[in-house]
Structure formats: C-alpha cells, structure tokens
Amino acid sequence: MSKKHWAIFTDNSSKKSSFIQSILKGVSPQGFEQLKDSKGYLFSKRVLEKLIDEEDRHDTKIINLDRTQSLKSMSSGEQKKALLSHLISLSPDYLILDNPFDNLDFESQQRLKEELEEVQYSVQLIFLLSRRKDILPFCNHFAKLDGSSLIFLDEYEKSSQAGTRTILSGKIPAPPYSFDYDEEVLIQLNNVSVKYLDQPVLKNINWTIRKGDFWELKGKNGSGKTTILSMITGENPKGYGQDLHIFGHKKGSGESVWELKKKIGYFTPSITDKFTGYHSVENMLISGLTDSIGLYVRPTEIQSRLAKEWLQLIHMWDLRNHLFHDLSLGQKRLVMCARAMIKHPPLLILDEPTASLDDASAALFVSLVNKFAEASETTIIFVSHRIEPGLTPDYTYQLNLSPTGSTGTIL
C-alpha cells in the first residue's frame, strides 16, 4: 500500500513553525495522529543554516563526513542533497519538507524530485509548499494551513493562487540625498577568473554594469553567482588582484569595504528570516537610512515622512507601530526590501528574494522591484532560479556551468 504523502499549502498567514513543532514533538494535529510515536525529521533551510553555524563554530563536519568541503562552501543543490542523505541515514519514519525546491535551479530541482521519488516508498513525506507548482505527483493527501488551522482539501484544487498578479499603485518616494557617483559604468569585470583550491569556478567573466541597469543574474546551482556578488560587495577576497572595477575603483584600491557597503543595498531572505530583534515596522524601515538594524535614536521629521511614504506604497502604514517580529514572512520581506531601497543606493542586489514566498506575496514583491527599477536611478541585480512571472529586467547575465569554470553570456 502506498504511504500517505501530504502536500500542505501555506501562505503568509500560516503558522508553519508551530505546526511543524507539534508534529515533531508528537502532539500531532488532527489527521496526523498516527505519527505520534514515529521518528521524524525536518528538512528545511533553517535546519541547514543551523548545521552551517554549528560547523562554523566547532570547526567540524556534522554531515557529509566523507567530503573535505564544508557545508557552507557548497552550492544550494549540494547542501540539500547532503542534508537529505544525512536525514535518510537516520532511518526516519517520516520527513517534513519545508519548501524543499527553493533556491534550486531547474536541474537540481529535478534531481531532488527524483531522489524523493525513491524515498517515498520507505518514508512518509509531508511537504509544506508555498508555490503550488512544487507539488509532486505521488502526493495523495492535501491540506491548507490557514493560520494555525489545517483545512483538508478533498482533492488537489487546481484553482490555486498561481497567476495572481498584484500591482502596487502609488509612486516610489524620492531619494533622501544623492550619492557622489556620476560615472556611467558602475561595475566592470574584465576576464575575471576564480578558483577554489584546484576547482575553477569562473572563467574569463566580462560584464559591464551601467547606472540604472536592471539585470537578472541566472545560472545553475554552483555556477558562481554568489561568488561574483560577494566579490562586488567586498566580502570575497578572490576579487583582489583581478581586473574588477567597482564605482570607478580597481578592487583593492581606493574605497574601504565599509565605504563600498554604504553604496550597496543588499537584500537576501536569510537576513530577514534570521532577524529576531524587537523593533517597530517604522523604525526598521528608517534604519535603512542609518545603515543599522533597528533604530536607536529619534528619527528626524524628514526620515519619518519618507518612511510614511514608503509604508503607504507597500500598504503597511496601518502596521507602522507593530513589531517587525510579528509580521508575516511576506510582509517582512517587503519591509526589508523597502529598507534596502529607501536611500536609493547606487547598487541594489536582490539575492533570491522571492524564495519561500507564496504566489501572491511573490507577485507583490516583483511589482515593487519593477516599479523601483523604473522610477529610480539605482542599478539592480536580481538573482533568482524561478522564472518570476511579471519580472521585467532590462538584461539577463547567464553563467554557464562548466568543469573548467563558468563562462558568462548576455541574453
């Protein structure tokens, strides 16, 4: 008899953590009672992040003991493969998989799907999915997590949120001040090549990024997207000694990393999802002007006015005094994205910003990015594995994965 495999759809309102914890702790919600005395584990981005932190802190390897590479330095596809093998080696009765296909390129998604296809015969699988496209054909039970309530669906409802388009009305607020950078070219990579030990990762990358451009950066897992971005932001020392110019300076000369960071807005979901401080929504937004997380001094009148305009734009003015901590995932992402935009930095990097968002929240997020690209002089680099419906970049830079190092193509 085939096992009971669940697809549970989640959205911004879903109280995912308490649902997951109740199953794992054996206080099973209705419908999951038979898992009470079973052994189960969670497969999620958070679990991976915790393992990475632990490996870092103890300078050891927790999973993947047979490999020399640390979990941290692996691509997302490699990390998820390692986590799945590790969990399977613990002989679970069931696994809860929280948006397992996020952050994976198409082929890695396919590979993970094939692996899960094998696993389904021996382990019960419970998927929590924010995108309905991610459902696997062997799922035979369906539900929706509405707040803390589980609504059972008789059969998979095709009438999903997919296709939902939310367009933001209203104007992008003006920049609070201007940055003193007037050159047309912001970033220039000439024949940039990178190796980690003996492993070539990038080969002869030539890429010119101009003021006001809106770029999408694509490439399979492990093709070197993060490597390029971290060289630009100054976090990766591989940029030094290369023919890489950022804001008119050759990498390693001129500006300090701190000065560079002031000109770059950086948004990645892990910043938001890890953030646990207790600040109001309004202060979180204003702190984008002061380069701090949260606000520790009284905002000026100009700062408060600007925050109001942004909060009205993203329809969150009514939530201004709420704690950031209590917002839904989609709302937090919007606030943090607006926070990265508020000072109109010369460069805005959005690194897989829609991962884990439900279809409606992703559409709202994309609408904000498109609008900002149109109305501002900021250069945007948007990294995503999914084809985001409605995203309107000017250009796409594609990294073509190869054992001799990824090459780049402008599409």
Ligand SMILES: Nc1ncnc2c1ncn2[C@@H]1O[C@H](COP(=O)(O)OP(=O)(O)OP(=O)(O)O)[C@@H](O)[C@H]1O
């Ligand atoms: N510090 C490091 N040491 C060794 N190898 C590394 C290190 N950092 C990255 N790598 C390797 O370099 C390659 C490129 O990694 P990178 O993270 O830049 O790719 P990516 O395109 O961002 O991947 P993903 O889409 O999965 O995030 C991968 O094979 C990765 O394992």
